Amino acid sequence: MAYVEGFLTGNLMDDPALVTASQTAYALALSDALSHQQSLAVVRAAAEDHAHGEQ
Secondary structure, eight states: OEEEEOSSOEEEEOOHHHHHHHHHHHHHHHHHSOOHHHHHHHHHHHHHHHHTTOO
């Protein structure tokens, strides 16, 4: 089973091919993601820039 959520909808899938494709896409997204600490640093830097009126 896989659940894919969109802006206004969600879709629960049980087709093995779609579940496999969803797992592959999720793994690919995770492999490109920053670490938890790096993500926090990026968000904090953006918040500081915003607070100081920089864009």
